[in-house]
Amino acid sequence: MVLEKKSSIRVAEAGQRRVLDEATRQRRLNRQLDALEKDNFQDDPLSSLPPSGPAARLPAFSEGDEPGKKKRKTRGDHFKQRFRKNFQTLLEEENLSEREEPNYLSAAASPSSLPPRVFCSVCGFPSPYTCCSCGGRYCSTRCLQTHRETRCLKMTL
Amino acid sequence: MTTLVLDNGAYSAKIGYSHDKVSIIQNCQFRSKTSRLKTFTANQLDEIKDRSGLFYILPFQKGYLVNWDVQRKVWDHLFGKDMFKVDFADTSVVITEPYFNFTSIQESMNEILFEEYQFQAALRINAGSLSAHRYFHENSQELCCIVVDSGFSFTHIVPYCRGKKMKDGICRINVGGKLLTNHLKEIISYRQLHVMDETHVINQVKEDVCYVSQDFYKDMDIAQLKGEDNTVMRDYVLPDFSSIKKGFCKPREEMIFTGKYKSGEQILRLTNERFAVPEMLFHPSDIGIQEMGIPEALVHSINNMPEEMQPHFYKNIVLTGGNTLFPGFRDRVYKQIRSLAPNDFQVSVVLPPNPISYPWEGGKLLAENPDFDEMVVTREDYEENGHFICEEKFDI
Numbered sequence: 001m002v003l004e005k006k007s008s009i010r011v012a013e014a015g016q017r018r019v020l021d022e023a024t025r026q027r028r029l030n031r032q033l034d035a036l037e038k039d040n041f042q043d044d045p046l047s048s049l050p051p052s053g054p055a056a057r058l059p060a061f062s063e064g065d066e067p068g069k070k071k072r073k074t075r076g077d078h079f080k081q082r083f084r085k086n087f088q089t090l091l092e093e094e095n096l097s098e099r100e101e102p103n104y105l106s107a108a109a110s111p112s113s114l115p116p117r118v119f120c121s122v123c124g125f126p127s128p129y130t131c132c133s134c135g136g137r138y139c140s141t142r143c144l145q146t147h148r149e150t151r152c153l154k155m156t157l
Numbered sequence: 158m159t160t161l162v163l164d165n166g167a168y169s170a171k172i173g174y175s176h177d178k179v180s181i182i183q184n185c186q187f188r189s190k191t192s193r194l195k196t197f198t199a200n201q202l203d204e205i206k207d208r209s210g211l212f213y214i215l216p217f218q219k220g221y222l223v224n225w226d227v228q229r230k231v232w233d234h235l236f237g238k239d240m241f242k243v244d245f246a247d248t249s250v251v252i253t254e255p256y257f258n259f260t261s262i263q264e265s266m267n268e269i270l271f272e273e274y275q276f277q278a279a280l281r282i283n284a285g286s287l288s289a290h291r292y293f294h295e296n297s298q299e300l301c302c303i304v305v306d307s308g309f310s311f312t313h314i315v316p317y318c319r320g321k322k323m324k325d326g327i328c329r330i331n332v333g334g335k336l337l338t339n340h341l342k343e344i345i346s347y348r349q350l351h352v353m354d355e356t357h358v359i360n361q362v363k364e365d366v367c368y369v370s371q372d373f374y375k376d377m378d379i380a381q382l383k384g385e386d387n388t389v390m391r392d393y394v395l396p397d398f399s400s401i402k403k404g405f406c407k408p409r410e411e412m413i414f415t416g417k418y419k420s421g422e423q424i425l426r427l428t429n430e431r432f433a434v435p436e437m438l439f440h441p442s443d444i445g446i447q448e449m450g451i452p453e454a455l456v457h458s459i460n461n462m463p464e465e466m467q468p469h470f471y472k473n474i475v476l477t478g479g480n481t482l483f484p485g486f487r488d489r490v491y492k493q494i495r496s497l498a499p500n501d502f503q504v505s506v507v508l509p510p511n512p513i514s515y516p517w518e519g520g521k522l523l524a525e526n527p528d529f530d531e532m533v534v535t536r537e538d539y540e541e542n543g544h545f546i547c548e549e550k551f552d553i
Contacts (some may be wrong), residue, residue: 029445035343036343040354041356042353046193085223090262109331109457110448111442
């Protein structure tokens, strides 16, 4: 007897959906992790107001803030430049990857030997299922629905 | 001659004279929605009544000092007449820096301390070295200790042997209080109420309700229960900054498990968020950071040390930094280390009574130490030899 193979609706549905490749998933994850490093989510309340002068954004170091302190001689531009570098520039400048001794890069904790644990991206409880489009996790059809409506393939965090 | 000890953290500065007590002051500037033109520095935060939507201006990025103009403003305020009234001509300074601080930051630091502020002498040191100093001072029979410093920007694990920092064992986990607060902000915003702009409020929520689970999956099961069986669930009353100045947890007997509260307060209902957030310190991979958690990194770091020292590290684990204040933190570290360490090794995990100011207290002891004068660089030394002498003497 030959059984007619019944195709799953879910499989058929999945075939039509856009599936993100590994690189895109990694990019999304990196963007999420970068967002966790942000100091503020909102814009600076002052940013809508114009700066108070052309030099407002420069560090005003030897401006004689302290009363009674004599004004120090002005330094060259290189000095001012040094105070304007961000973390990434400083890290690149140090050229650590070529150093032998322990340094900032070598001190980073290596990946865990334990298997990763997985949690529902909606409710945060342990989740057995993976969304086939974006690789996000979910624990129930209810959470899957919320996930599809709000996060999956959407650029929101 | 007086000595000012300044543990210059990325979130809070722990500052005080060596003959006096410590003050913990926010090391940043703020802007508020209500007075947009004014920038508040450090403890001027107290002047802001409505702390919703507080905007932070931080001197540190990823744990390293990069925004010098902000740092200068905070220091001017701390050293100035409103606070510590520092007489620079008669004061030495002990100041902390992160591990592996970049050369250019170290040089800027020398210039600012000696040329701008004109301190008479300075000692630049890692906060962990001060903690170790304090630990060895109290436990003089011990030869080694391993310091876990879990702060705002990251968590460091650093072994010390006879007061010497073992650079090969230093391990950094890129999870700190900032990341935990931001993560909590994000999951609350997704699940119930948009709070992305409320870093200050949510940080308070984190400090008030989060804890470290002793049995993660069991707590997960409890957190899923309905009604009164759910002993993990808390209702947090958010501040409105008029009648409620500070958020708080609703007492359990006042909690309404089904239906809504009649009082018009804004409530956050927290279940698994309470322990899933601090859990990232133990499993950074939960949010996709491919790094070891604290217990695993501790064992990894100890295994990098010479074999004869290893038992000494296991029985001298010291926890410092704000994250160690989560209830259950010490017990969880102990439990996991005990199961990972060789059976015949004694394991002891110490959480000092005040883990935030522990390094500062070490700095205070160090400043009173007879060898202190040998360790500092004086302004004459610096003027004579420049950065070279600082590089020689300071072990950053």
